[in-house]
Amino acid sequence: MTMGMPLLLPLAIGVALLVDRLGEPPAWMHPVVGMGRYLGWFRLSRLPAPVAFIGGALAWLLGAALVAFLSLWLAGWVLIALAPATSAPGLLGAALLLGLLLKPLLAWRMLADEAMAVEAALAQSLDAGRQRLSRLVSRDTSALSETEVREAAIETLAENLNDSVIAPLFWFALFGLPGAAIYRFANTADAMWGYRDEREWSGKWAARADDVLSWLPARLTALLLWPPSLRALLREARRTPSPNSGWPMAAMALRLGRRLAKPGVYTLHADGQAVQPGDLAAARGMARQAVVAGALLMAAFAWALRA
Template identity: 75%
Template sequence: MSLMLPLAMLVALMVDRIGEPPVWAHPVVGMGRYLGLFKLTKLPPALGFVAGALAWLVGAAMVAFIALWLEGWVLLLLQPWHSPLRLVGTALAVGLLLKPLLAWRMLANEALAVETELSRSLDAARVRLSRLVSRDTSVLSETDVREAAIETLAENLNDSVIAPLFWFAIAGLPGAAIYRFANTADAMWGYRDEREWCGKWAARADDLLSWLPARLTALVLMPPSFGRLPREARRTPSPNSGWPMAAMALRLGRRLSKPGVYMLNAEGEPVQTGDLNAARDVAQQAVTVGAALIVALAWALRT
């Protein structure tokens, strides 16, 4: 089992190069559909909080059960195989199940697509960026668009790659599945608008589960000044997303900001053409280093 986990991570990252499974078979899409069933925004705050928490707990229990059942089914099915073949077969099967719970290639491609659209028109880039961020993109300047794309690349490096791998190392396929459910719930419910109370549990759960992975992501982005990193990370309202974003800003030597909310590495140079490609290359290195560290963690926990 100790060797199976790192091999399964390797399989998942290799299969990620091929792309995503079809929508009908994608577990994260299924999580979103489940969460979309609930219309809780009209409830009073206390009742909305309880209802949102119960919906979250039921959903988390379901995805954990399904992941545990699939993982157990694979182990049982391959139990009669001889040891080396069983190890390879289990790693391959579990890695294929893990793959939809992480998405590096899609994230990188979507971020670079913003730069491609900028070469055509600012309006086209704003529309493309709106697929990645929740903020209003219709009034963003060219610099703002590039900054937002780099920020979401850094933030989602944690959400879509490092954190699922981290929780897979800690708790196997159920751990990765619960994390992705928590992150999806936060993305759909965790806002300070009419969803605030029904999404408060989801937001806090995501904060808790992302706390360590976000700081690991910042570490593997290897900013040149680790001493400045905590101070810069605290400039964002989120307890976690500021860490990878600040690390990316320091690594690139660029200023990153959300107008009226925060500015990271204010002493840095403005974002320029080509910085999105540079950010993608830095993030790719971080994926490799992060996966290696998490593999070492998985090995240490199970030996």
């Protein structure tokens, strides 16, 4: 192992977040889009429950294996590029390559922009806000009030702060590019298959895999949002059906001092004030702070593991 190896992953994290400011790569070359296309090939929901479960598990395992192989192959080329060059330019070049490969596996700017687009749409009309929100959530938005639209946008921002930023960085720090890639595959599979409807059995493996891989990062994300009370966080995070999404959402509700709810499902920080115009911008600022803190923490973690 060269002396530059411990610095490779921390530098790549910095490169990825800098490149993220430029936006997303084209769909034709975006790995998460490719993962979605692979998952979309399978139509397993009409099969009998045991067959659907086995088919969903096998499809997930095959996809994860393909993602692992491709990411290992790409990461190997980066290591080959670094191996003959122990100088600073060689290390920076390898970090640039690895950071460019990592970037599509996280999406902070897109997440923040989409959340603020809901606020901009609400400034036009409630219907425009509902329609914009429908791009971000799976729930029916047609009857939501203006307050409920903002609540849902803040909840989505908090939940996806973990799914789209902190969790990929966590698994990257642990296992490099394959770790981030497999996590994003698991999260994409859960988003496409993990529903309690006709897809339940075919998506059960995907849902459980995402629960396992998101368990620790979701709690870390909640802490990075710096909630004012850990006791309140422990209490509120358990109110959602998901074992993980409640943590960053509860942390955001407590930090904002606002009540966040999904009608008929859960209410977080019920004693908080109703969401107001301007709260989305405040939530984005808090999430940005968590991204910076999380990136620094994951960079230090990656360095410490390899030093």
